[in-house]
Amino acid sequence: MSESRAQDAASDLGPGSRRRTWAELLAGRAERQRQGLGRGHKLQESAVRLLRRHLNLSDLLLEVEGSACKTLCLNQLMDPEASADLSGSFIGSALRDQASRLGVPVAVLSSRTVASSIVQICASSGEPSPRVLLNAEQRKKMSSLLEVAQYLLAHSMFSRFSFCQELWEVQNSLLLEAVWRLHVQNIVSLQELLESHADTRATVAWLFRDLCLLCEQMEVSTQHTDIARAMLSDFVQLFVLRGFQKNSGLRSVEPAQMAQLAMDVLQRMLMFTLEALATELQDESPAYRAVKSWFGVFCGHTYGAAVSTDAPKRFFSHTLTQVLTHKPVLRVSDAVQMQRDWSFAKTHPLLTSLYRRLFAVLRPEELVGHLQEVLETHEVNWRHVLSCVSTLVICLPEAQQLVKDWVARLLARAFESCDLDSMVTAFLVVRQAALEGPSVFPPYSDWFQASFGSTRGFHSGSKKTLVFLFKFLSDLVPFEAPRYMQVHILHPPLVPSKYRSLLTDYVTLAKTRLADLKVSVENMGLYEDLSSARDITERAHGCPP
Template structure:
């Protein structure tokens, strides 16, 4: 403006009147310091901390990029929005760029790559079209990323532990299929990933919720049903193997006992969820679909393979115990009144199918032996116990004689020691088996005539008559 006063000459101007740069102004103020290894390590630690806490890694990288290196910006090299496959040459180039970038930042390349790939996986999972599964485009992008991660692992430029820790920070955004593919393609296995979680209960809750959603997908008519079934089978095999192995002293990276505990916890939650859903009678709901999908894992094609027979039997026995002891609110008097409603024909088909799959693996002999043990040691749900007996005698003819022998043993023990509980159990089991018809088991009246006690034992006869009239 014409009225503006003339500026005073700048004190920062050089001899020729040129304005000096900040580097020139500060040049005389910087004192040369001796090299101190401790300060160097502190500086490196601070850089790592800054890298971990920074919300936008791409912005941080842009801040340290020299103009001549902008074409090598890692956000461009590892482009999550591109579904194209990387060649060996381009993957090698990315590795070199990561090393250069880590050197300029003063941080280990493994931490830098882990942080960056965790962000890329989170970006791939963004805006999902399915609660647990990737779509075709997302699978292609993730596959491309995993190729790069495998290369970096091979060349010791990828920290698994840092990657797991960074990945869990985006837990609510993760899709289960992405986590499964990290395991299946040997980037980080599921055990390593689960054990790195800082909160075991939160992680178990996350896995349980995702398994329920995955079970729903196995019962849905969609193009990805086969992917869902393969994932569910693989996850259950891993959980059973880790939760019900005989030798728990496997090598682990963090806490030796964490993985078995998590595996058992998640499997128990799934069983309780399924039994609660059946008890509530929630038909034609998403929960009911999830139960159908979950009971499918007990079929031979889902469980057999990588799991040893002993581990599988322990898992099936554990499941049978859960069924028999789930919500034991019914008393013996309730059982006597409601027995007719618990016959094989009136039991939910999903439950009878599950019983049959358990009995095939355990055999009728082992199943009855386990049933005896549970009845002697724990409080039971009589509806589950008696529907179990009905399924045994109806679907496994060899079990009919086993049940007769069991009842005879109960009666002998009852009359020898006047043990009323044994007598009550015998009556309930016989009445239940007799409900399935004379072609399967003798009628209650016929059995009573054969097994009536000696008349000169008035106390036994009185107890016998009292319970037979109930």
């Protein structure tokens, strides 16, 4: 009978079909079981994610465990006085029991609990917003809470990943100091926290806002100054290392994203400070304090052990480039007319302090080379370029000869190929350096005579170079100050007699311009008094015929 049923079953198989063996049937059942287990695991993960997103933890604990459990596990985690007698093991045990009853992983529950407690601590000050620093009472509560978190972390009852996600859900309720203390206490590092957020733009906006507030509030109260400086130093050190260190050995889930975030934050902070400097900053205003504090990060001690790497140096070079090229709206004619107001003494002290901090890391040869490279490859902000030149020759005496050599190279290139850009740069740079006085740089009259008053002058090669020089000087006449035209008339370029008309035409044009400006030829002066708004005149001893 069994044989007949087997034959009937076999006969039901279609043509070409093969009867499966017991091993194959059992394997199929095992595979179905494994698939069932996989679906169950995925279902559990989905449930946990859903719970984490929508769970009101306090209400759920109150519903499941009653008011006593809520008081024990939430309020006492936050309150250092109430939790002083509770050990980390006791709190961990309570959280483990609750997680078991709720059917969620204890690490997820602990992360959610600590994140919720941090938010409540940040909101408990009663002080006016916006703020980034904790008060003394909040720091005490935060310290107590982080001790519990350290215990949970050490006993594999805390998920850093879940904790980071919880913090990003409530980022606008966090104080920056609370985030920094998580880093200091080794709960979750700044790098790990920043890398865990997928929305880089939102992270940059949040950091930029809070760093500006931190800089503004840094020196308001001496009680918080050391903490604020330590916070700013740690953030900047991370951004510089991640944004400017090549072949970094630092662990990073998404290194390109983190590097871009670091660059964006540093860029936004620099642009903010430069924009503030372009306005009339009032001393000790919030904007003034913010700029002063941010420029303070350009110090070697800010980067700790990182000073042995090239990252800070690349950061400083990049910053100098950004300053020199910020909003290049001024034309050369503007620079010719206004550069007197960009001397070292007239430049905002905060900007000169930034230059000096940048100079401390870069050697004079590197600085002059960097200036040359930026001018050759970028549109520049002439105000920043020339104020930088003034600061360079004032603060670094060894750079004075380097600037002279640079100007000589610019002139050689200009006359070799009639390169107007090199000619403009040479004249602007040498005039700017001469503004700082003869103890720093030779007077413009001495430089002009040395460069063009002999047969070895740059212009003496041919008629083409002579025409180039006098056309350039003539084009400057409508824009430049009388003192420079006076120098050109009293110490004219040496010109062969057959090309004398070129000089005569220029002298006529310059004298006409001086007359329009009501500057008497008989009272033409050669030197400038930087303490006065007027030219100091010296009696001239005649003009070239």
